[in-house]
Ligand SMILES: Nc1nc2c(ncn2[C@@H]2O[C@H](COP(=O)(O)OP(=O)(O)OP(=O)(O)O)[C@@H](O)[C@H]2O)c(=O)[nH]1
């Protein structure tokens with residue numbers, strides 16, 4: 001008997017492979033390519049790739065623009081990998097950490113012939129694995145290695161890379177400082193991705209708009225008391241308000257660093273120490289300003305039986321996404337706490353560039 005894996009199962013496996021530094025096979029109408037993420041690349045794997053053919057380096061357009069290299073393929077850029085390029089060169093192309101100290105010098109050899117479809121799909125996959133958006137691609141003809149995960153181009157559709165349906169797995173009563181009547185629910189996505197949590201306070205009436213907060217994980221702010229952002233005070237103020245009103249629901253979404261993960265957020269913090277603001281830092285790393293999928297929050301709310309919220313937020317994008325997902329926002333409840341000397345510039349940048357309400 002043959003057990004065929006579903007597309008979602010192969011996508012999840014591919015993300016794991018890429019994070020380990022294992023190549024994945026992408027196919028499209030007879031063409032095939034091996035892709036491997038730049039971040040976990042080793043010298044041994046690089047040598048194996050070179051033995052198979054001429055590797056191409058793929059970066060996001062944002063990263064290529066930072067390197068002042070022309071971009072021919074819209075949101076991505078392809079380069080010939082120079083024969084003399086070693087691991088350090090590839091990492092310096094991928095990671096902006098040393099951009100100022102040791103600027104990368106061109107001329108780079110951008111590629112513009114042939115279809116960039118496999119390159120683009122590979123980069124989306126690498127990014128969804130929360131790795132720096134940079135990869136090597138080698139075109140191959142016949143591929144015999146049955147151990148490698150294979151994906152067809154159609155498997156890497158944007159909707160498949162996003163959060164998959166979530167289901168409740170466990171819940172328990174949790175008395176908290178903010179309220180005796182707390183209950184924590186864990187939701188697990190079908191694609192094996194990170195779990196997300198709902199903290200229910202009291203017994204909110206499902207027939208009326210519930211006081212709700214969509215909180216994105218911030219290890220540095222929530223746990224360490226970082227002064228660089230306002231997340232910790234926002235988390236505690238939201239719970240306190242729900243405790244005072246006697247009812248509410250706070251979703252704790254594991255979308256650390258606006259969806260780029262803690263490692264990349266710390267890379268962004270290092271760039272901020274070099275003088276770039278929070279948005280510029282994300283762009284230099286090759287990410288968009290905000291890589292979160294707020295549909296996640298709406299689906300958990302719906303799963304819990306809520307259809308209308310009084311949303312604690314200063315972010316209009318969260319309100320728009322709730323409405324688009326059929327959760328009506330009866331009221332925006334501002335959440336302005338935790339301003340410090342160290343986060344004044346950060347909050348001002350969010351207001352100026354990301355449309356946050358003050
Ligand atoms: N990439 C990146 N992420 C950051 C930075 N500072 C904070 N974060 C992350 O930003 C997110 C903030 O989450 P929220 O407080 O839910 O979002 P918000 O968009 O500010 O909206 P509201 O607080 O609801 O107004 C968390 O995931 C933090 O980890 C930064 O400088 N760079």
Ligand SMILES: [Zn+2]
Nearest residue numbers: 218221229231
């Ligand atoms: Zn934070």
